[in-house]
Amino acid sequence: xxxxxxxxxxxxxxxxxxxxxxxxxxxxxKLNLGVGAYRTEELQPYVLNVVKKAENLMLEKGEYKxxxxxxxxxxxxxxxxxxxxxxxxPVIKQGLVATLQSLxxxxxxRLAAAFIQRYFPEAKVLISSPTWGNHKNIFNDARVPWSEYxxxxxxxxxLDFEGMIADIEAAPEGSFVLLHGCAHNPxxxxxxxxxxxxxxxVIQEKKHMPFFDxxxxxxxxxxxxxxxxxxxxxxxxxxxxxxAQSYSKNLGLYSERIGAxxxxxxxxxxxxxxxxxxxxxxxPMYSNPPIHGARIVANVVGDPTMFGEWKQExxxxxxxxxxxxxxxxxxxxxxxxxxxxxxFILRQIGMFSYTGLNKAQSDNMTDKWHVxxxxxxxxxxxxxxxxxxDYLADAIIDxxx
Ligand SMILES: Cc1ncc(COP(=O)(O)O)c(CN[C@@H](CCC(=O)O)C(=O)O)c1O
Numbered sequence: 530x531x532x533x534x535x536x537x538x539x540x541x542x543x544x545x546x547x548x549x550x551x552x553x554x555x556x557x558x559k560l561n562l563g564v565g566a567y568r569t570e571e572l573q574p575y576v577l578n579v580v581k582k583a584e585n586l587m588l589e590k591g592e593y594k595x596x597x598x599x600x601x602x603x604x605x606x607x608x609x610x611x612x613x614x615x616x617x618x619p620v621i622k623q624g625l626v627a628t629l630q631s632l633x634x635x636x637x638x639r640l641a642a643a644f645i646q647r648y649f650p651e652a653k654v655l656i657s658s659p660t661w662g663n664h665k666n667i668f669n670d671a672r673v674p675w676s677e678y679x680x681x682x683x684x685x686x687x688l689d690f691e692g693m694i695a696d697i698e699a700a701p702e703g704s705f706v707l708l709h710g711c712a713h714n715p716x717x718x719x720x721x722x723x724x725x726x727x728x729x730x731v732i733q734e735k736k737h738m739p740f741f742d743x744x745x746x747x748x749x750x751x752x753x754x755x756x757x758x759x760x761x762x763x764x765x766x767x768x769x770x771x772x773a774q775s776y777s778k779n780l781g782l783y784s785e786r787i788g789a790x791x792x793x794x795x796x797x798x799x800x801x802x803x804x805x806x807x808x809x810x811x812x813p814m815y816s817n818p819p820i821h822g823a824r825i826v827a828n829v830v831g832d833p834t835m836f837g838e839w840k841q842e843x844x845x846x847x848x849x850x851x852x853x854x855x856x857x858x859x860x861x862x863x864x865x866x867x868x869x870x871x872x873f874i875l876r877q878i879g880m881f882s883y884t885g886l887n888k889a890q891s892d893n894m895t896d897k898w899h900v901x902x903x904x905x906x907x908x909x910x911x912x913x914x915x916x917x918x919d920y921l922a923d924a925i926i927d928x929x930x
Pocket of ligand 1: 633
């Protein structure tokens with residue numbers, strides 16, 4: 530008898546498992562609107578031209594494959610902090626930012642969770658309701674308690690701002706508040722600048738610690754600076770902040786696993802101590818991060834021409850998704866005779882649209898229409914082409930009514 534007899538089969542991941550089911554579907558009508566991964570109008574994966582350029586340069590240079598330091602590639606860490614905060618941000622000049630390259634957004638979140646568990650064992654993390662499917666797994670496995678703050682209002686298909694503020698206010702002082710920097714996943718609903726000011730007020734009043742998850746910088750609006758507004762607002766107020774970053778979407782480096790955890794501290798010398806303890810946590814977790822993606826980011830950001838080309842390609846990707854969003858809205862508005870107001874689709878931003886379809890309706894989308902999506906009603910517009918919008922609209926209308 531095997532020693533592993535007691536090991537049960539794990540359920541498929543609510544997001545990544547959708548792609549597995551999609552691959553198994555033989556229908557040529559099938560559409561993968563599950564995983565948040567950019568596709569072209571031809572529904573093909575996309576390697577940015579600027580990434581290919583950087584990789585050709587790197588190949589010509591014939592670079593080494595030695596271990597990186599635990600904290601990652603120094604040129605990447607400099608570039609990623611400057612992209613997030615702005616190169617001329619005083620906190621960078623004053624050495625107040627601890628930055629560690631880590632295994633993309635997920636690895637950065639997990640490393641920060643381990644730090645919180647070790648140095649703030651009494652604190653809990655507040656996460657939005659709903660939020661990205663893996664956030665709860667990360668904090669559960671890091672043994673960090675969490676609770677939810679209201680975020681999505683099904684009645685208005687918008688932000689429950691009063692509920693959000695009330696729940697953040699009611700949380701024990703010194704809680705960590707997990708915030709999506711831009712392009713909230715799965716709702717696509719972001720606070721307005723005025724609402725971000727109010728969120729900063731209540732977090733400051735309650736001495737909470739803001740913890741931003743920035744997985745879509747530049748991908749939401751097409752502008753790196755615009756999408757960093759919320760983080761820069763909190764830093765400008767002198768608040769200490771955690772920020773996890775990812776280059777999976779905005780630079781298309783999904784499987785390179787390139788991201789960073791940044792901790793903005795409010796006193797000199799503290800950042801060095803925080804960085805040293807993040808390194809101490811990373812070493813037994815994965816020792817040191819992969820070099821390839823870090824070099825691509827450092828090369829792209831370090832070369833003004835390539836940096837410019839990247840910004841153009843980001844605008845193109847964000848632009849394609851905006852066009853698809855508009856076309857889906859148009860198709861639904863023309864086809865649906867029920868009088869339902871679909872304008873929420875246009876008010877949402879980033880890769881996703883939170884349709885309001887419940888689990889049974891989402892199942893119908895898959896079982897009858899071969900449209901693959903997450904069971905919380907989220908569809909990834911990045912996996913949709915203009916050509917398929919009419920078909921998707923038919924599927925949504927059929928599933929809703
Ligand atoms: C808010 C948020 N944070 C972090 C991540 C982690 O991305 P990394 O690739 O680890 O940097 C994602 C990716 N969420 C996408 C992609 C698939 C997934 O990992 O769930 C999604 O929600 O479909 C995300 O949406």
